[in-house]
Amino acid sequence: MKDAPAKHGTRARGSIALLRSLAREPLLHFVLAGFALFIGGEVIRSRNEVHHIVVTQQREAHLASRYQLQFGARPDAPTLARLVERDVEEEMLFRQGLALGLDRDDEIVRRRIVQKMRFLLEDLSAPREPSDAELNAYYQAHAEKYAAPTRITFSHLYFSRDAGDHDARERAAQALGLLSSGKAQVSDLGDPFPDRYHFSGYEAEQVYRLFGRTEFSSATLSAPLDRWLGPYQSVYGWHLVRVDARTEAQHLELVTVRDRVRTDYLLDAQARTNAAALETLAGEFTVVRERS
Incomplete structure (x- = not known):
């Protein structure tokens, strides 16, 4: 029983000696310094990216196109400059708002982001044009929809x-x-x-x-x-x-309702691809429901 304190003291002195030895190791200094530089660099890079706005030619073209859709003519140079200035102001405010966490717990912002993600999924998985055979098969499977009432x-x-x-x-x-x-x-x-x-x-x-x-x-x-x-x-x-x-009620031939059949075919195809995309996305998440 009396030997226990001595053993503990021996272990403590051994640990201290090991730490002192590691502290004198140049390789450890190099690793720690590199890690600190990496973390600092990531923080600076992230901050710089948030505060670095690039006005691309594509963005200017988008602003000009949106103006033309609204007013029926492309903007002249001073008008385009004002559009770009306003767009940059909005981008600064948007990024600063995100940095301050203003998007959190905001139902309107949440719904808008969800809506944009749905649009993005649709853009990435737009269905191709159906062939004549596919249209005909779809029409035959849903013929009751295309009868004159x-x-x-x-x-x-x-x-x-x-x-x-x-x-x-x-x-x-x-x-x-x-x-x-x-x-x-x-x-x-x-x-x-x-x-x-x-x-x-x-x-x-x-x-x-x-x-x-x-x-x-x-x-x-x-x-x-x-x-x-x-x-x-x-x-x-x-x-x-x-x-x-x-x-x-009268049966209508495919040639009479072809445009309706095509539209319905594409809508159904889009719905299927959207569902598949959501299923793939869901596979990347783990959902845990708390029990009361």
Whole structure:
């Protein structure tokens, strides 16, 4: 037990001797000096880069082009000089703001950077023009998108629920009887409607937007032509309807909708390449979620 302090003292003296020996080693001095110079150089280089602004010819051309798009003519020399001066001022303020950390915790700045990164990904992975075979294959796979929709021309009579739902339905049924027997004119029946009474060439989706996905809308798509029918309920109340014409959905050839197919093909291709680029980027990150 008494030997333990002696052993510790011996180790301490050995460590001190080793440190003194290393301190006299020229190679260690050289390594430490080199490391210090490297760190100092990196700090100076970083600071110099932040405060070193180069106005390139490409940047001047970009400023001139942006001015021309806005005002319809290229800037003269004094105007371009002012544009460059203002651009340099903005760049100085921007860099100083970054140095001060003003971009941190700023939702607007964050959204803008995210938006620019999305644009950058799109620029780097823009899809190529499709071949005729690729367009045709895409068209065949999505043919339902390129059909001419069903169109309906119809008239209706409206019966308000102001006095109750049952009353509105009964008045509609009575009006249908009068019309069927020829004892009344259309203009003498029904209540005022907030929109029109006659609809020409409407697509099914337009009918749904106006009257909801109701039995009245379904009747316009399936009822026999040229006769008053009902009553049918909508989001407004009760109606009688007369369908004057109905053009069923028609298949459209590729040559007719080629531009639409090309646009949709490129949009879908862009979406796929964007997703792949994001997946590749995500592979470079580790996401850890803290648990409460």
